[in-house]
Amino acid sequence: MPIIDVRNLHKRYGEKTAVDDVSFSVEEGEIFGILGPNGAGKTTTVECVAGMRPADAGSVSVLGRDPRRDRDEVRELLGVQLQEARLPDRLRTGEALDLYASFYRSPADTGRLLESLGIADKRDTQYRRLSGGQKQRLSIALALVENPRVAVFDELTTGLNPQARRDTWDLVENVRDSGVTVVLVTHFMDEAERLCDRIAVVDSGRIAALDTPAGLVARTDPEQRVTFRAPRDFDEQVLAARPEVASAHRSGHQVRVTGRGNLLHAVTSVLAREHVVAEDLRVERSNLDDAFVALTGRSPEA
Amino acid sequence: MNTDTERRSPVSALLRTAATEARLLTREPVAICVGILLPTVLLLGLGALPVLREPAPEFGGLRFVDTWAPMALILGTGILCVQHLPSTLASYREKGVLRRMSTTPVHPGVLLTAQIGVVSAAATLSALLLVLSSWLVLDVEPPSRPLLFTAAFAVGTASLIALGVLVAAVAPGATAASGLSTALYMLLLLVGGVFLPQNVLPGFLARLGEVTPPGAQLLLASWSGDSGGAVLPPLVQLAIMAGVALAAAALAARLFRWE
Ligand SMILES: Nc1ncnc2c1ncn2[C@@H]1O[C@H](COP(=O)(O)OP(=O)(O)OP(=O)(O)O)[C@@H](O)[C@H]1O
Ligand SMILES: [Mg+2]
Numbered sequence: 001m002p003i004i005d006v007r008n009l010h011k012r013y014g015e016k017t018a019v020d021d022v023s024f025s026v027e028e029g030e031i032f033g034i035l036g037p038n039g040a041g042k043t044t045t046v047e048c049v050a051g052m053r054p055a056d057a058g059s060v061s062v063l064g065r066d067p068r069r070d071r072d073e074v075r076e077l078l079g080v081q082l083q084e085a086r087l088p089d090r091l092r093t094g095e096a097l098d099l100y101a102s103f104y105r106s107p108a109d110t111g112r113l114l115e116s117l118g119i120a121d122k123r124d125t126q127y128r129r130l131s132g133g134q135k136q137r138l139s140i141a142l143a144l145v146e147n148p149r150v151a152v153f154d155e156l157t158t159g160l161n162p163q164a165r166r167d168t169w170d171l172v173e174n175v176r177d178s179g180v181t182v183v184l185v186t187h188f189m190d191e192a193e194r195l196c197d198r199i200a201v202v203d204s205g206r207i208a209a210l211d212t213p214a215g216l217v218a219r220t221d222p223e224q225r226v227t228f229r230a231p232r233d234f235d236e237q238v239l240a241a242r243p244e245v246a247s248a249h250r251s252g253h254q255v256r257v258t259g260r261g262n263l264l265h266a267v268t269s270v271l272a273r274e275h276v277v278a279e280d281l282r283v284e285r286s287n288l289d290d291a292f293v294a295l296t297g298r299s300p301e302a
Numbered sequence: 303m304n305t306d307t308e309r310r311s312p313v314s315a316l317l318r319t320a321a322t323e324a325r326l327l328t329r330e331p332v333a334i335c336v337g338i339l340l341p342t343v344l345l346l347g348l349g350a351l352p353v354l355r356e357p358a359p360e361f362g363g364l365r366f367v368d369t370w371a372p373m374a375l376i377l378g379t380g381i382l383c384v385q386h387l388p389s390t391l392a393s394y395r396e397k398g399v400l401r402r403m404s405t406t407p408v409h410p411g412v413l414l415t416a417q418i419g420v421v422s423a424a425a426t427l428s429a430l431l432l433v434l435s436s437w438l439v440l441d442v443e444p445p446s447r448p449l450l451f452t453a454a455f456a457v458g459t460a461s462l463i464a465l466g467v468l469v470a471a472v473a474p475g476a477t478a479a480s481g482l483s484t485a486l487y488m489l490l491l492l493v494g495g496v497f498l499p500q501n502v503l504p505g506f507l508a509r510l511g512e513v514t515p516p517g518a519q520l521l522l523a524s525w526s527g528d529s530g531g532a533v534l535p536p537l538v539q540l541a542i543m544a545g546v547a548l549a550a551a552a553l554a555a556r557l558f559r560w561e
Binding site for chain 1: 314315322326329393394397398399402404405406407
C-alpha cells in the first residue's frame with residue numbers, strides 16, 4: 001500500500017484553479033519531490049494531503065486514512081513544515097519544541113532531536129535571534145517532534161545560503177534514513193536532483209511528468225555535447241563518420257560535437273587516431289534544468 | 303510507534319499553551335510596564351502631589367486620587383485587552399502561528415483561549431496591585447462595594463477582551479490591528495474619564511461612560527461610592543456591559559479567521 005495516494009485531486013480558489021486533476025502516490029521510504037514554478041499548485045497540493053484544505057474533487061489517502069475525516073489520526077502520523085510559518089518572536093527554541101511535543105501521543109525526545117538537527121546550543125535562544133538556517137532547522141524539528149511516519153517539507157531551503165542549503169539536504173537524507181517517508185516541495189533543480197527518488201513536475205496545477213531524476217533528464221533530451229579546442233588543420237567532419245555523432249561544428253579553434261551513446265569515447269578515439277592534441281575537452285550533459293524547460297516551457301527559478 | 307500512551311487531554315494542552323503564553327507575556331516589556339505596573343506607578347506618582355491628596359469640593363468632597371483610581375485601572379487593562387491582545391493575535395495569524403498549530407492535533411482555538419486567559423490574569427494582577435498599593439500608600443479606601451466592584455471589573459474586562467478579539471478578527475494584518483486598537487484605546491480612555499475625571503467631563507461623555515466598556519462609571523461608583531451622577535442603576539450598567547461583551551464576542555467568533 002502506498003504511504004500517500006492522491007487520485008484526481010482538484011482544488012480551486014474562487015475562479016482560479018490551483019490544482020487540476022493531480023494523481024500520484026508516494027511509496028514507503030522514498031523522498032518524493034514536487035517540483036514546479038511559482039504558483040504551480042505545489043503548496044495547495046500538499047495542504048490537501050495534510051488535511052489543511054478540503055479537496056473540491058478527488059481523493060487523498062495518507063496511510064490508508066482520509067486526512068479530513070480521520071484528521072486526528074493523520075495529524076499524529078504526518079509532520080508538516082509549512083512554507084512561511086513563523087513562531088512568536090520571543091519564544092525560545094526549547095520551549096517551542098516542548099510545547100509541540102506535548103500536543104502528541106508519543107513524541108520524540110526533544111533534546112535528542114535538537115542535537116540531531118545541530119541546534120542543541122540554541123535551546124534557550126529566542127526565535128527572533130535565530131538565523132534563517134536555524135529557524136529552518138527548528139521548523140524541521142517541529143515537523144519531526146511527533147515521530148511522524150511521513151514528513152512534508154514545503155520550500156525547505158528557500159532563502160538559505162548555499163552552505164546552509166547543503167546542510168539541510170543532509171538533514172533531509174538523515175530523516176529518510178531514519179525510516180520517515182519524505183515529501184519535498186521545491187523549485188530548485190539541484191535540490192530535487194540531489195535528494196529525490198522520484199519527482200512530480202507540476203505546472204499550472206497539472207502533473208507534467210512523474211519520473212526519477214535520471215528518467216526525467218533522459219526522456220526530454222538524450223543528446224550530449226562534447227566541446228574541445230583543436231588546431232585549425234584538424235577537419236572536424238571526420239568525426240561525423242562515427243555513428244554516435246549527430247553533428248560537428250567548428251568556430252575558430254573551438255569544435256562542438258553533438259550526439260548520443262558513448263559520444264565522449266567516440267570523439268577521443270577519433271582524436272587519438274588522427275594524432276590531434278585536443279585542449280579543454282568537456283562533456284555537457286543535459287540536466288534537470290533542461291528537462292524542466294522542455295516540460296514546462298519555462299525556466300524553473302525565473 | 304507506541305500508540306498505547308494516552309493522548310493528553312485538551313485541558314492539559316490548554317494549560318501548557320497558557321503557561322507558554324504567560325512566559326511570553328513576561329518578555330513583553332511594554333505590556334508589563336504599561337499594562338500591569340503603570341496604573342499603580344501613575345496613581346502613586348500623582349498621589350505624591352499634596353494638592354491631589356486634599357479633599358476637593360469639585361470631587362464631591364473626595365480627593366483626586368480617590369476618583370482617579372478607577373481610571374488608572376482602565377489605563378492598564380485597556381493596554382492589555384485592546385492593545386496587546388489584538389496585536390498579538392493578529393501577528394500570530396500573520397506569522398502563520400495559528401496555521402502551524404492547525405497541523406497538530408490541538409486546534410488553534412486553544413491558543414486563542416490561552417491568550418485570553420493570560421490577558422485576564424494580567425489585568426486582574428494589575429487591578430490587585432492598584433487596589434492594594436493605593437490603599438496602603440495613599441489611603442484610598444478599598445472598593446466600598448467589593449462584590450459589585452468585582453463583578454464590574456470582571457464584566458468590564460470581558461467586554462474589553464471581546465472588543466480586542468473583534469479588532470483582531472476584522473484587522474487584515476498586524477499593522478492594521480495595532481492602528482485600529484490604538485484608536486479604540488484612546489476612545490475608551492476619553493470616554494472612561496482617564497484624561498479628565500468623570501466629574502468634570504461634559505455631561506454627555508460622562509453618560510456615555512455608563513454604557514461603554516469597560517464601564518468606568520460603575521467601577522468608580524463601586525469603588526469610591528461616588529456615583530458620579532450616574533443615571534442608570536448599577537445592575538443595569540452591568541447588564542449593558544455584559545450585553546456589549548456578548549455581542550462583540552459573538553461577532554468576533556463569526557468573523558475570526560485562522561489564516
Ligand atoms: N489562499 C488562497 N486564495 C486564493 N488563491 C490562492 C490561495 N493560495 C494559493 N492561491 C493561488 O493558487 C495557485 C497555486 O498556489 P500554490 O501556493 O499552491 O502554488 P505553489 O506552487 O506552492 O507556488 P510557490 O512556488 O510560489 O510557493 C496560485 O495561482 C495562487 O495564486
Ligand atoms: Mg508554495
